[in-house]
Amino acid sequence: MGYVRSLRCRECGAEYPPTRLVVCEACFGPLEVAYEFDAVREAFTRDSIARRPGDLWRYRELLPVFDEGAKVDLQPGYTPLRRADNLASELGLRELWVKDDTVNPTSSFKDRPVAVAIAKAREWGLEAVGCASTGNLAAATAAAAAKARLPCYVFTPASLEETKLLLPRIYGATVVPVDGTYDDANRVAILAADRRGWGFVNINLRPYYAEGSKTLLFETWEQLGFELPDVVVTPLGSGLLLTSVDKAIRELKAIGQVNGVSTRLVGTQAAGCAPIVRGFESADGRPRPVKRPDTIAESLAIGDPASGHEAIQIMRRTRGFADAPSDPEIIEAQRLLARTEGVFAEPAGGTTVATLKRALEDGRIDRDERVVLLVTGNGLKAPSVLSASFPPLTPVAPNAAAVDAFLGGIHHG
Amino acid sequence: MVRLVVASPIAVATRGEREIDIEYEGTLGGLFDAVAERYGKEFRQRIFDGEGGLKRFVNVYVDGEDARYLKGLETPVTRDATVDLLPAIAGG
Numbered sequence: 001m002g003y004v005r006s007l008r009c010r011e012c013g014a015e016y017p018p019t020r021l022v023v024c025e026a027c028f029g030p031l032e033v034a035y036e037f038d039a040v041r042e043a044f045t046r047d048s049i050a051r052r053p054g055d056l057w058r059y060r061e062l063l064p065v066f067d068e069g070a071k072v073d074l075q076p077g078y079t080p081l082r083r084a085d086n087l088a089s090e091l092g093l094r095e096l097w098v099k100d101d102t103v104n105p106t107s108s109f110k111d112r113p114v115a116v117a118i119a120k121a122r123e124w125g126l127e128a129v130g131c132a133s134t135g136n137l138a139a140a141t142a143a144a145a146a147k148a149r150l151p152c153y154v155f156t157p158a159s160l161e162e163t164k165l166l167l168p169r170i171y172g173a174t175v176v177p178v179d180g181t182y183d184d185a186n187r188v189a190i191l192a193a194d195r196r197g198w199g200f201v202n203i204n205l206r207p208y209y210a211e212g213s214k215t216l217l218f219e220t221w222e223q224l225g226f227e228l229p230d231v232v233v234t235p236l237g238s239g240l241l242l243t244s245v246d247k248a249i250r251e252l253k254a255i256g257q258v259n260g261v262s263t264r265l266v267g268t269q270a271a272g273c274a275p276i277v278r279g280f281e282s283a284d285g286r287p288r289p290v291k292r293p294d295t296i297a298e299s300l301a302i303g304d305p306a307s308g309h310e311a312i313q314i315m316r317r318t319r320g321f322a323d324a325p326s327d328p329e330i331i332e333a334q335r336l337l338a339r340t341e342g343v344f345a346e347p348a349g350g351t352t353v354a355t356l357k358r359a360l361e362d363g364r365i366d367r368d369e370r371v372v373l374l375v376t377g378n379g380l381k382a383p384s385v386l387s388a389s390f391p392p393l394t395p396v397a398p399n400a401a402a403v404d405a406f407l408g409g410i411h412h413g
Numbered sequence: 414m415v416r417l418v419v420a421s422p423i424a425v426a427t428r429g430e431r432e433i434d435i436e437y438e439g440t441l442g443g444l445f446d447a448v449a450e451r452y453g454k455e456f457r458q459r460i461f462d463g464e465g466g467l468k469r470f471v472n473v474y475v476d477g478e479d480a481r482y483l484k485g486l487e488t489p490v491t492r493d494a495t496v497d498l499l500p501a502i503a504g505g
Contacts, residue, residue, distance in 0.1 A: 011470070022422045023500045028459075028470035030502075187474060190499050194420050194431070203502050291482050304479070306502050309469070 003061045007207055008034040020124060022204045031207040033064045041255040046226055054078040056112055056215040062251055063116055064208050070122035072147045076104050076111030077215050081223035086340040091360055095370045099220055100343055107378035110140035113212035117201035118144040120208045126199040130154055132189035134182050134299045135164030136377050141201055142173035155189035157182050161298060161382050183304050213241050214248035220372055228263045230369040233356055235348040235376055236267040236276045237300045239311030246314045264320040267311055268355040270295035271324040276308040280322035285312045296327045296385045297347035299377055321364055325354035331389055334379060344379035415490060420499045426459035427452050441475060442486035470501045
């Protein structure tokens with residue numbers, strides 16, 4: 001079993017062998033993978049990591065895959081951590097970094113958790129895989145399933161952006177376009193996976209799937225010279241990415257790689273679907289489910305987020321906060337990131353920039369803090385969101401006079 | 414007949430049975446009383462929290478609608494309704 005100790009309930013602490021359990025049998029709470037930290041501490045050293053290939057498996061002792069042959073070789077992870085001095089200057093911040101997960105194999109961070117989940121599906125010899133998805137996960141699961149030669153079924157809202165419905169089909173998956181919200185698609189996906197015994201990465205493989213997202217933090221830590229930042233701003237869909245980032249930090253501390261550092265975790269959603277943010281703002285700390293999400297940030301449009309309560313607890317514990325910018329703020333932030341840093345993020349990435357901007361203005365983030373934005377998906381998957389914010393282009397005649405007239409008094413160099 | 418569909422992680426509360434047909438018409442709370450008669454207090458202990466509400470990690474859908482958006486345990490259940498009892502797992 002490698003370095004894995006057990007599956008442990010995040011709610012009641014009950015422990016189970018690391019098998020195909022989905023939730024705690026006692027309280028139905030979420031399960032997470034627990035490790036033998038003494039053994040991990042011996043093998044997970046900075047020198048050994050530095051010698052390994054540049055993909056997410058370089059952190060293998062803290063990933064729950066036992067059979068090397070089960071891994072699918074699309075090489076997700078080890079994406080650039082870009083120093084964003086132009087954006088920092090624009091916003092008035094001392095040190096800003098963008099963790100650029102737009103460059104993963106299917107252009108979002110979802111390739112990371114899928115890599116672990118598909119490996120588990122292969123270890124267990126499952127006949128088919130799938131997921132419920134707001135778009136990015138569908139493409140990631142379909143691509144990994146193609147490489148693993150497994151049939152793949154993805155359940156999505158039928159109303160998704162066209163590119164996000166097309167991509168999984170190009171990878172050979174069957175798309176089940178559900179006439180409803182993401183939560184409707186998720187409900188019927190749970191029933192379908194249950195009835196057929198298929199492995200749905202974010203449903204019945206979820207405890208293992210979640211582990212892959214930790215690598216975003218491990219890489220950030222390594223790329224900052226084995227240091228943690230003061231603040232990490234992460235988009236919130238289900239909340240699972242933020243809980244995974246927190247788990248990664250806790251594990252680095254448990255094996256003695258990080259001492260006495262407290263990183264504030266900040267979560268961001270679009271105002272049109274902000275069940276976790278509203279829960280964070282409420283006295284009881286419970287997410288406020290949204291029946292009909294209404295936002296351009298489709299990848300975050302989960303009305304009933306499974307990990308919302310935990311995400312709220314973590315944001316409070318780490319002295320972070322939650323924020324929900326509006327769609328116009330998100331669009332402006334996408335454009336700002338693109339024109340200052342050359343990174344075109346989907347709206348979820350725009351939410352992180354928009355929240356940073358708002359938080360610098362009202363003091364929730366200090367200008368001297370070292371901040372990392374998790375930019376988790378590529379804007380090319382959702383281009384129509386931005387096309388409406390530019391005036392239409394009028395063709396220019398192919399001659400010098402027309403070009404001079406078009407450029408008018410613009411002089412460069 | 415009301416059809417109660419219990420996802421396998423929750424089926425420890427119904428002795429492993431995942432599709433249960435039961436003669437009933439009334440409210441969701443009443444339906445759970447009827448189910449508890451069949452499966453004993455084990456069902457009630459596993460599905461409900463200590464304050465009479467459903468556990469946070471259990472989602473209930475009546476004919477595809479989340480009961481929290483309806484009337485909770487007071488949601489009407491018709492004689493041919495389908496009620497899904499699923500773990501709270503949503504999103505990646």
